[in-house]
Amino acid sequence: MRLFVHEVRTEQLLFWRNREAAFFTFFLPIIFFLVFGSIYGDSTITKEHIRAAPFLEAGMIGYGVASTAFAGLAITMVIRREGGVLKRIRATPLPPATYLLAVLVSTFIVFLIETVLIVAIGRLLFSVGVPDRPFSLLVLLAIGAVAFAALGLGLTGYVRSAEGSSAVVNFVYLPMAIISGTFFSPKEYPAFLRAIAEVLPLTYFTKAMRDVIVRHQHIWSVAGSIAIVLGWGVIGLIAAIRGFRWQPREG
Amino acid sequence: MTAVTVRGLRKTYGDLEAVRGIDFTIEAGEVFGLLGPNGAGKTTTVEILEGYRKRDAGAVEVLGADPQQAGSAWREQIGVMLQSSSLYPNLTARESLRVFAGYYSHPRDPDEVVELVGLTEKRDVRVRKLSGGQQRRLDLGIALVGDPQLIFLDEPTTGFDPGARRTAWETIRNLRALGKTVLLTTHYLDEAEQLADRVAVLRDGVIVREGRPSDLTGGAVETEIRYRRDGEVIVERTQDPTRRLHELTAEALARGEELEGLEVLRPTLEDIYLELTAE
Numbered sequence: 001m002r003l004f005v006h007e008v009r010t011e012q013l014l015f016w017r018n019r020e021a022a023f024f025t026f027f028l029p030i031i032f033f034l035v036f037g038s039i040y041g042d043s044t045i046t047k048e049h050i051r052a053a054p055f056l057e058a059g060m061i062g063y064g065v066a067s068t069a070f071a072g073l074a075i076t077m078v079i080r081r082e083g084g085v086l087k088r089i090r091a092t093p094l095p096p097a098t099y100l101l102a103v104l105v106s107t108f109i110v111f112l113i114e115t116v117l118i119v120a121i122g123r124l125l126f127s128v129g130v131p132d133r134p135f136s137l138l139v140l141l142a143i144g145a146v147a148f149a150a151l152g153l154g155l156t157g158y159v160r161s162a163e164g165s166s167a168v169v170n171f172v173y174l175p176m177a178i179i180s181g182t183f184f185s186p187k188e189y190p191a192f193l194r195a196i197a198e199v200l201p202l203t204y205f206t207k208a209m210r211d212v213i214v215r216h217q218h219i220w221s222v223a224g225s226i227a228i229v230l231g232w233g234v235i236g237l238i239a240a241i242r243g244f245r246w247q248p249r250e251g
Numbered sequence: 252m253t254a255v256t257v258r259g260l261r262k263t264y265g266d267l268e269a270v271r272g273i274d275f276t277i278e279a280g281e282v283f284g285l286l287g288p289n290g291a292g293k294t295t296t297v298e299i300l301e302g303y304r305k306r307d308a309g310a311v312e313v314l315g316a317d318p319q320q321a322g323s324a325w326r327e328q329i330g331v332m333l334q335s336s337s338l339y340p341n342l343t344a345r346e347s348l349r350v351f352a353g354y355y356s357h358p359r360d361p362d363e364v365v366e367l368v369g370l371t372e373k374r375d376v377r378v379r380k381l382s383g384g385q386q387r388r389l390d391l392g393i394a395l396v397g398d399p400q401l402i403f404l405d406e407p408t409t410g411f412d413p414g415a416r417r418t419a420w421e422t423i424r425n426l427r428a429l430g431k432t433v434l435l436t437t438h439y440l441d442e443a444e445q446l447a448d449r450v451a452v453l454r455d456g457v458i459v460r461e462g463r464p465s466d467l468t469g470g471a472v473e474t475e476i477r478y479r480r481d482g483e484v485i486v487e488r489t490q491d492p493t494r495r496l497h498e499l500t501a502e503a504l505a506r507g508e509e510l511e512g513l514e515v516l517r518p519t520l521e522d523i524y525l526e527l528t529a530e
Binding site (some may be wrong): 006010013017018084088092093247 | 303323329336339341346354356
């Protein structure tokens with residue numbers, strides 16, 4: 001427990017100290033929310049006759065899980081692996097499971113802070129009510145963080161170098177964020193994009209988030225979406241078990 | 252007490268036999284040097300002892316345990332300095348030491364370690380702003396911060412300027428004075444001569460010579476005698492320098508001549524090493 005707390009604190013220090021990473025993974029979703037919220041927050045989504053702002057807020061939380069738990073974690077772990085830091089940690093008494101759990105919890109803390117900020121901005125600037133299903137929201141955030149972190153760790157096995165990590169990860173996650181409809185409603189997309197969206201985990205996480213925040217659903221009412229998100233999480237976990245490495249590539 | 256025992260160790264990568272059946276032991280409190288050119292199998296051997304790699308054959312015991320199966324309690328007792336720097340660029344030197352100190356039950360005081368590796372003035376500077384040599388000193392500090400019994404140093408002073416190298420040597424000598432066991436790999440012969448109680452020279456995955464640095468330079472290798480005769484430099488090699496020198500000086504005295512430019516060169520570890528590791 002002492003080691004776990006020490007490592008969570010270390011991870012928090014490391015995350016906030018790395019300005020570039022903190023900007024891309026933490027602040028970018030917030031900035032996008034400010035920008036897109038100002039542009040079309042007051043317009044109406046025609047099919048459901050609801051304002052776009054709460055819809056966008058839920059989408060930006062979805063974008064947030066992809067950027068913090070998936071992209072940010074994957075890039076960080078590849079850089080640490082290739083820099084020999086993971087290898088060095090393996091030589092210390094810190095158990096690998098404790099380390100990975102601490103990294104996961106630290107990632108979740110970052111994602112929670114981000115969500116709180118997004119909700120606060122929604123309330124203060126775009127007149128979006130505070131979500132009235134806090135328990136369902138929290139459970140959904142945790143499920144999303146775990147599933148996308150598993151996918152992020154799974155992806156690290158396919159990234160060969162620290163230099164290439166941002167490129168590879170962004171190549172996967174930016175199109176995913178757009179196609180999954182975190183910014184706009186995917187229902188207006190052309191058919192082939194909708195077909196892709198229908199298999200992506202972020203589509204279902206965002207959908208569940210909108211059900212909870214915009215349509216006031218309970219967590220158990222979105223079980224179908226959660227099952228798909230968790231299914232992807234299992235795929236990520238299998239990829240991580242097969243491909244995650246502690247040591248850099250051999251020269 | 253024996254800290255490290257290696258018997259018949261083998262490791263193969265595909266077709267390449269990196270380590271081809273080596274044996275050695277390191278006593279507790281000893282500084283043991285593993286010498287050899289690149290690709291000789293030094294790092295493979297050390298990484299097997301550190302628990303990073305699995306061996307293909309042979310028996311290995313490090314602090315009473317098999318590194319392949321050892322757990323956290325065993326890792327409390329070892330300190331590792333990898334061949335390339337492995338640090339968090341955005342932490343300061345002191346923060347880095349605190350982070351790693353936190354992984355051990357009975358660490359050394361990070362402020363004391365900062366001083367020990369000569370980074371006191373740079374302790375609050377971010378790692379990314381430290382020079383390569385300063386980063387290596389921090390790597391050394393991190394290997395020591397858990398107060399381990401056995402310390403693995405894989406080419407610890409590569410890239411150091413002469414002053415920093417001397418500081419690092421002093422630190423390693425202090426470890427020996429504290430009764431720590433050190434396994435050191437190095438390209439630098441002067442480093443092995445300065446620090447190691449015993450050295451093993453690895454070449455193509457086998458130990459070609461083992462012993463005290465002073466023993467390696469004695470023995471079968473020939474001593475060189477140089478002098479000038481009629482303006483020409485004469486170089487003789489002999490296994491019996493005392494007798495040959497006596498003959499030469501006796502002859503010169505008998506002729507009433509001076510042996511100009513007389514030099515007797517005892518082979519350095521470097522000569523031995525080059526001879527042993529030459530293709």
